[in-house]
Amino acid sequence: MNxxxxxxxNHVEVFELTLEHLWLVAxxxxxxxxxxxxxxxxxxxxxxxxxxxxxxxxxxxxxPSLALFxxxxxxxxxxxxxxxxxxxxxxxxxxxxxxxxxxxGIKGVDPAVVEAGRGMGLTDWxxxxxxxxxxxxxxxxxxxxxxTVISVGLATIAAAIGAGGLGEYIFRGLAMVNNSVILAGAIxxxxxxxxxxxxxxxxxxxxxxx
Amino acid sequence: MVTPNSRAAVEFRNVSYGLxxxxxxxxxxxxxxxxxETLVLLGRSGSGKTTTLKLINRLLTATEGxxxxxxxxxxxxxxxxxxxxxxxxIQEVGLFPHYTVERNIGLVPKIEGWPRDRIRQRVKxxxxxxxxxxxxxxxxxxxxxxxxxxxxxxxxxxxxxxxFLLMDxxxxxxxxxxRVELQREFLALQKRLQKTVVFVTHDLREALLLGSRIALLExxxxxxxxxxxxxxxxxDPLVVAYKQAFDTGLGEHS
Numbered sequence: 001m002n003x004x005x006x007x008x009x010n011h012v013e014v015f016e017l018t019l020e021h022l023w024l025v026a027x028x029x030x031x032x033x034x035x036x037x038x039x040x041x042x043x044x045x046x047x048x049x050x051x052x053x054x055x056x057x058x059x060x061x062x063x064p065s066l067a068l069f070x071x072x073x074x075x076x077x078x079x080x081x082x083x084x085x086x087x088x089x090x091x092x093x094x095x096x097x098x099x100x101x102x103x104x105g106i107k108g109v110d111p112a113v114v115e116a117g118r119g120m121g122l123t124d125w126x127x128x129x130x131x132x133x134x135x136x137x138x139x140x141x142x143x144x145x146x147x148t149v150i151s152v153g154l155a156t157i158a159a160a161i162g163a164g165g166l167g168e169y170i171f172r173g174l175a176m177v178n179n180s181v182i183l184a185g186a187i188x189x190x191x192x193x194x195x196x197x198x199x200x201x202x203x204x205x206x207x208x209x210x
Numbered sequence: 211m212v213t214p215n216s217r218a219a220v221e222f223r224n225v226s227y228g229l230x231x232x233x234x235x236x237x238x239x240x241x242x243x244x245x246x247e248t249l250v251l252l253g254r255s256g257s258g259k260t261t262t263l264k265l266i267n268r269l270l271t272a273t274e275g276x277x278x279x280x281x282x283x284x285x286x287x288x289x290x291x292x293x294x295x296x297x298x299x300i301q302e303v304g305l306f307p308h309y310t311v312e313r314n315i316g317l318v319p320k321i322e323g324w325p326r327d328r329i330r331q332r333v334k335x336x337x338x339x340x341x342x343x344x345x346x347x348x349x350x351x352x353x354x355x356x357x358x359x360x361x362x363x364x365x366x367x368x369x370x371x372x373x374f375l376l377m378d379x380x381x382x383x384x385x386x387x388x389r390v391e392l393q394r395e396f397l398a399l400q401k402r403l404q405k406t407v408v409f410v411t412h413d414l415r416e417a418l419l420l421g422s423r424i425a426l427l428e429x430x431x432x433x434x435x436x437x438x439x440x441x442x443x444x445x446d447p448l449v450v451a452y453k454q455a456f457d458t459g460l461g462e463h464s
Contacts, residue, residue, distance in 0.1 A: 036365075064419050108302070108309075110302075112300060112302035112303070112304035113304045113305070113307070114304075115269065115300065115304055116298065116300060116303070116304025116305070116306075116363075117304070117306070118269060118293070118348075119267055119269060119291075119293060119296075119298030119300070119376075120293060120294070120298055120317070120318055120320075120366070120367070121291070121293030121294035121318065122290075122317075122321070123290055126321060130317065131306055134308050135306075135307070135308060201395060
């Protein structure tokens, strides 16, 4: 059976798994944005937190994904359902690019612009929201883009703990030694990653000053 | 806004500024700046003139001594209120690149809660005051020339009509013709507005042209505060060295 036949025959399942995959990625990336951007801002304000926070995000990034799923398994509430577990793990992986890019974006704002803002009597919040974040937005979106693309790929592994998504086909195909089944998972995942990359890349250019 | 009284506008008493454990950038400064005067801080790079300026609007905090603004010690001021009554102009201008000229100039008035019409009116007024066309208001900083940018920088600093103006080599990055133009306009403007201005420069000609008094700094110490006449007549070796450097400079050009 070739790939096209397989996908046509199972189009309902393909669609469901794609939605599941999308959901895992969207929720985890969304949570990572909500957590990572404030953390990135925080370390521009409290320099002594830079090393512990960025260091932790870095260490998480070095843990192999299967091992991370394993480590999180005993966690209360989280460990009770595979999709919660997968979302937490994916969120943790997405943190590093978000924290790093938020920090780099804000630190990359022309010091003269920041000095002028301070000198004219902007409060720290006004400086952040009127000047620093708008000017850092392009770099921050670039972080969201990297995080999303990584997340789409990593989410396929979530199938190993029963969280569903397109990884189902990849693992099933591996077990069946059937390339068509593997591709039925891999191709939609790749398309999803490409779409996210192109879409967020467009947004990044649009929101970058100049 | 200028309150004519005998008190100094800004007063430095035994002020020092040093980096943590490091050498002192400014040592034991005693200086009075009077209401409505243009005091020029003159000196070479690293002499402490920019440091002195930033101590006034608390972008830096003195490690020793006391600074008073309008007779009140700096630590008693709310730093945001203090900065809003002190216009700040720097060489790099630092316009907000994502805002139009109008929003750049109107930002502090907006934060201060001015109604929109009043802000628009004020922006127009300020643009004319600094010699720009009113239709420039909708442009972005990147669409302006260096001279136009610095004019907008001055307009922005004047937005809420602050009684003080701090200027850190504002014309230093401009071509000589534009610089002369802006210097002349600054003089005319200052004659009208009578702000208390502290002006940092390393250019003796600029200092003599613009300053009511000149404070010469060298290696973090105040050498002397002179009027133009006193400065030209001074026999202080450091003042003489400065004058000679510019005499030779002038000789080469003419």
